[in-house]
Amino acid sequence: MLLLCHGDSKMKNIFKSKRGFFFTMTILFLIALLLLISFSYRKDYTIDSTKTKLISVDRFADTIEKDAKRAIYISGQRTLVAILDYSTTKGKIPDDVSFDKIFADAFINGSLNYSLNYDPKTSMLNDSTLGIWANNTVLRANMSKLNLTFINLENTEVSINQSDPWAIDMNVSLAFILRDNSMNAEWHRNVTVEGKIPIFGLEDPLYPRNLAKDKKNIVHKSNYYPFVDENCSGENLTEHFNTPLDQVGSYYIQSDDAPNYLSRLRGKIDAMNVGTGIESLINIQRLGQGVEPYSLVDHSYFSHIPSDPSELVAIDAPPAPTWIVMTLDEANNVYHIPSNCYF
Numbered sequence: 636m637l638l639l640c641h642g643d644s645k646m647k648n649i650f651k652s653k654r655g656f657f658f659t660m661t662i663l664f665l666i667a668l669l670l671l672i673s674f675s676y677r678k679d680y681t682i683d684s685t686k687t688k689l690i691s692v693d694r695f696a697d698t699i700e701k702d703a704k705r706a707i708y709i710s711g712q713r714t715l716v717a718i719l720d721y722s723t724t725k726g727k728i729p730d731d732v733s734f735d736k737i738f739a740d741a742f743i744n745g746s747l748n749y750s751l752n753y754d755p756k757t758s759m760l761n762d763s764t765l766g767i768w769a770n771n772t773v774l775r776a777n778m779s780k781l782n783l784t785f786i787n788l789e790n791t792e793v794s795i796n797q798s799d800p801w802a803i804d805m806n807v808s809l810a811f812i813l814r815d816n817s818m819n820a821e822w823h824r825n826v827t828v829e830g831k832i833p834i835f836g837l838e839d840p841l842y843p844r845n846l847a848k849d850k851k852n853i854v855h856k857s858n859y860y861p862f863v864d865e866n867c868s869g870e871n872l873t874e875h876f877n878t879p880l881d882q883v884g885s886y887y888i889q890s891d892d893a894p895n896y897l898s899r900l901r902g903k904i905d906a907m908n909v910g911t912g913i914e915s916l917i918n919i920q921r922l923g924q925g926v927e928p929y930s931l932v933d934h935s936y937f938s939h940i941p942s943d944p945s946e947l948v949a950i951d952a953p954p955a956p957t958w959i960v961m962t963l964d965e966a967n968n969v970y971h972i973p974s975n976c977y978f
Contacts, residue, residue: 852884869952
């Protein structure tokens with residue numbers, strides 16, 4: 636009887652031992668499973684977090700590109716006005732000086748020191764140069780714990796041209812590197828801005844240079860065409876001269892024989908690029924002068940070369956004023972005035 640009890644007690648101990656073993660193993664399995672789940676979650680979370688950060692920095696780089704295009708356009712407009720101010724107050728830009736380099740110096744640094752000896756940084760360029768924009772953008776990147784570097788900013792490629800009579804072509808190439816040191820990642824971007832700066836509303840520098848500093852004419856495109864119809868009605872020609880009273884010229888038309896706006900900035904009166912030239916007519920009534928042996932077409936008038944009287948024609952097209960004179964070639968081929976409408 637005692638033996639049975641002893642055996643039964645032993646079996647119970649073995650059963651308890653196995654049950655404890657399985658219980659322990661179950662606990663260990665559950666712990667391992669929880670650790671595995673936690674590790675997987677942390678791994679997925681880390682991957683998602685990295686992806687989110689990569690997307691965020693990539694968007695920041697996109698923002699720099701878009702903002703660069705806006706800043707370049709604004710600075711380009713103001714740079715053109717600053718060069719115009721120099722041209723009208725200081726005089727002709729030397730022929731041996733690169734216009735691109737003049738523009739780039741003002742555009743990036745806010746000055747016109749490049750071979751012009753014009754030290755003042757005009758208020759037109761205050762806080763609007765490419766250099767100032769770049770510095771502000773670097774600070775903005777630093778606030779986001781990013782490292783931004785503009786590549787060779789001081790030598791940024793800037794080219795200025797004209798393929799349109801009413802706008803200046805501007806081409807600017809800008810490169811930068813954006814780094815995120817926490818991820819050991821970097822973005823290389825090249826920004827190329829090809830834009831047009833309209834010349835509407837800008838002063839024509841040939842007027843104050845060739846007449847007097849207080850004589851000005853603002854570039855506005857003429858909408859009056861034909862100037863004289865077959866019945867010799869000159870209403871449109873009259874309106875062509877109907878500019879604000881403080882201006883001494885007419886509105887402007889495109890002309891292959893005329894200098895374009897970039898040439899006018901340099902003080903040139905010769906046609907350089909066919910298809911991009913513009914011209915106006917001198918209003919000698921507002922200028923306070925009588926009729927002279929000159930065509931009133933601005934670049935012809937500013938050449939100070941008297942026209943052969945046999946080549947000049949006066950326009951007989953009421954109610955247009957009778958003092959409007961130009962060469963026969965200009966009347967025929969540029970203004971398309973009927974031959975029966977000459978004095």
